[in-house]
Amino acid sequence: MTDCPLQTRRTLLKQLALMGVMSTFPHTTLSQLISTPVTRPIPSSGQRLPVIGMGTHITFNVGNDTQARLKRTEVLRTFFEMGGQIVDSSPMYGSSEAVLGFCIKRLGKNASPLFSATKVWTSDTEEGIEQIDDSHRRWGLNRFNLNQVHNLVNWRSHLDTLLQLKADGRLQYVGITTSHGRRHRELEKIMLTQPVDFVQLSYHINNREVENRLLPLALDKGIAVIANRPFSKGELFTQYQRNPLPDWTREFDCSNWAQFFLKFVVSHPAITCAIPATSRIDHMKENMGACYGRLPDQVTRQRMINYVQSL
Amino acid sequence: MEELLSYRLSDLLLFSKQSYFRQFELYNHWLSLAKWLAYLYGVLFLFSLINQQRYFSRYLFLISALYWLICCYGFLWQFYASINWMAEYFIVLFIIQALLILWSFFYLQPSSRQKSQPLFFTTGILLWVITLIVQPVVEFVSGRSLSQLSIFALTPDSLSIMSVAFMLILRIPALYFMPAGLWLLFSSLTYLAMGSMEVLFPAFTFVLYLITIFLQLSSFRKVSGR
Numbered sequence: 001m002t003d004c005p006l007q008t009r010r011t012l013l014k015q016l017a018l019m020g021v022m023s024t025f026p027h028t029t030l031s032q033l034i035s036t037p038v039t040r041p042i043p044s045s046g047q048r049l050p051v052i053g054m055g056t057h058i059t060f061n062v063g064n065d066t067q068a069r070l071k072r073t074e075v076l077r078t079f080f081e082m083g084g085q086i087v088d089s090s091p092m093y094g095s096s097e098a099v100l101g102f103c104i105k106r107l108g109k110n111a112s113p114l115f116s117a118t119k120v121w122t123s124d125t126e127e128g129i130e131q132i133d134d135s136h137r138r139w140g141l142n143r144f145n146l147n148q149v150h151n152l153v154n155w156r157s158h159l160d161t162l163l164q165l166k167a168d169g170r171l172q173y174v175g176i177t178t179s180h181g182r183r184h185r186e187l188e189k190i191m192l193t194q195p196v197d198f199v200q201l202s203y204h205i206n207n208r209e210v211e212n213r214l215l216p217l218a219l220d221k222g223i224a225v226i227a228n229r230p231f232s233k234g235e236l237f238t239q240y241q242r243n244p245l246p247d248w249t250r251e252f253d254c255s256n257w258a259q260f261f262l263k264f265v266v267s268h269p270a271i272t273c274a275i276p277a278t279s280r281i282d283h284m285k286e287n288m289g290a291c292y293g294r295l296p297d298q299v300t301r302q303r304m305i306n307y308v309q310s311l
Numbered sequence: 312m313e314e315l316l317s318y319r320l321s322d323l324l325l326f327s328k329q330s331y332f333r334q335f336e337l338y339n340h341w342l343s344l345a346k347w348l349a350y351l352y353g354v355l356f357l358f359s360l361i362n363q364q365r366y367f368s369r370y371l372f373l374i375s376a377l378y379w380l381i382c383c384y385g386f387l388w389q390f391y392a393s394i395n396w397m398a399e400y401f402i403v404l405f406i407i408q409a410l411l412i413l414w415s416f417f418y419l420q421p422s423s424r425q426k427s428q429p430l431f432f433t434t435g436i437l438l439w440v441i442t443l444i445v446q447p448v449v450e451f452v453s454g455r456s457l458s459q460l461s462i463f464a465l466t467p468d469s470l471s472i473m474s475v476a477f478m479l480i481l482r483i484p485a486l487y488f489m490p491a492g493l494w495l496l497f498s499s500l501t502y503l504a505m506g507s508m509e510v511l512f513p514a515f516t517f518v519l520y521l522i523t524i525f526l527q528l529s530s531f532r533k534v535s536g537r
Contacts, residue, residue, distance in 0.1 A: 061326045063393030065333055094325045094394045182317060233321075279327070 037083035037291040040272045042173065043222035044197045049115060051266040052291040053086030054079050055228060055277035061094035071279070073103040078281050080111055082288035088226065088275045090119035090150050091131050097138040105140055116141055119150035119177060125157040132161070146198055148175035152183050159194055173197035179228055181209055191217050200226040203271070204236060205264045205308055215270035224272040230265045231276055243311050252300060253293025258283065262290035264304050320504040326394040328505045332459040334390040335466065339458055341385055342465060349378070349464040353443045360436065360480065372477050373416045378464045379409035386466060401494060408474070408490035415487045435479030438516060442472040446512050453508050471495050472516045478523065485524040492520045
């Protein structure tokens with residue numbers, strides 16, 4: 001094993017992880033499973049991203065606790081082993097960025113391919129520039145793939161900053177975020193008038209308001225969409241997980257409620273990826289399972305909505 | 312305004328209950344044997360009250376300024392600030408609280424300390440006993456492990472409750488304990504956001520603190536003839 005080239009060893013690890021994924025689909029044959037994660041293109045570039053990423057709000061805010069940081073490292077390792085790429089954080093999330101940096105450093109080459117996504121969150125423009133530098137330092141990265149204006153705070157100035165960074169080649173993509181269904185009208189105006197590559201918004205099976213205008217607009221304008229809070233901060237599990245999953249969920253290779261909720265989200269054609277957050281390896285495996293197999297079609301999506309509404 | 316009102320308390324919480332209690336565990340480990348001195352301090356104060364050793368009680372009150380500084384550096388600065396940026400503001404407030412205690416000890420005129428009224432005195436003792444004995448038990452029952460329990464006089468909640476107890480027993484003006492009051496409010500909101508029954512202690516004490524402010528202000532107005 002120690003003589004295996006790194007690439008072969010990494011492939012072997014991913015295949016072993018895939019076997020773990022397959023064990024969550026007891027009724028699905030190998031031929032039915034795609035051996036690579038489901039991906040969606042970023043419209044502005046064509047670069048493809050796996051449809052399940054990882055958020056770090058609360059889950060990675062563990063401060064200087066080494067024991068907790070090491071546990072998060074294993075969660076992140078599982079994420080990458082199962083084909084994950086996009087990791088989303090923010091200076092607003094306490095120590096999450098610093099903890100991510102710790103994990104990424106420990107994982108070394110195993111933390112790849114990484115699609116790094118952070119945010120700028122301050123009402124002061126100059127402070128925003130400093131914050132971006134601080135984020136680089138905390139993550140241990142020279143360049144982010146994506147930087148986003150967090151919750152539209154001082155968006156005009158920060159967008160200018162981010163677009164300049166992109167023009168200088170120091171940033172790959174520019175985005176803007178909102179959450180909890182707030183400020184959608186303003187977000188819509190920004191999507192119509194500003195050259196953003198990504199928007200991030202809240203979307204889950206019980207909160208589909210964005211399907212009315214924002215998601216069609218994103219499709220129309222060629223803007224990638226990241227869905228945050230796909231579990232509504234765990235409330236969907238509290239509401240539904242004591243109920244059994246119906247048999248017809250096997251039709252889209254779903255074997256647990258996490259995959260049910262996530263596959264609903266990412267099956268919308270406008271969604272590029274969802275970013276559930278977790279601090280547990282077992283939950284990470286469940287989440288990443290949604291990145292494999294079939295996705296529900298429009299008819300099945302409606303069936304899923306009807307089912308949860310009936311509970 | 313509409314957007315502000317759309318926020319729930321839990322939306323403002325940046326850390327999990329587990330991470331929060333873990334900071335207590337790390338802090339308690341850092342305190343090492345010093346935590347037992349704090350319990351001895353707690354017992355000594357009760358002893359001084361029972362034996363009506365007023366001067367000894369006052370000097371124990373003076374020592375509480377040191378506990379504010381220990382808690383400020385040990386808990387807030389070393390641990391809590393790493394998961395909550397708001398802790399940095401409380402670092403300043405805790406230092407101010409320590410200074411206010413020193414100020415009230417050295418400069419408050421004895422005549423401004425009215426004779427302790429039985430109700431205030433008894434309530435103060437009750438608070439002291441609650442934070443010394445009852446609070447750790449409730450914390451354990453509500454899910455914290457033994458290593459995560461609040462240490463008397465050395466964790467912010469206990470220290471704030473203890474300070475309000477001092478305020479009632481020694482009849483010191485409530486305004487000298489504004490930082491403690493603010494922490495009690497902040498802690499209550501934190502536990503509320505977590506949905507934890509531990510909200511009981513800081514919330515109850517905060518209400519007592521507010522009532523005391525109201526009573527003292529009313530009394531001041533009567534005395535000044537307004």
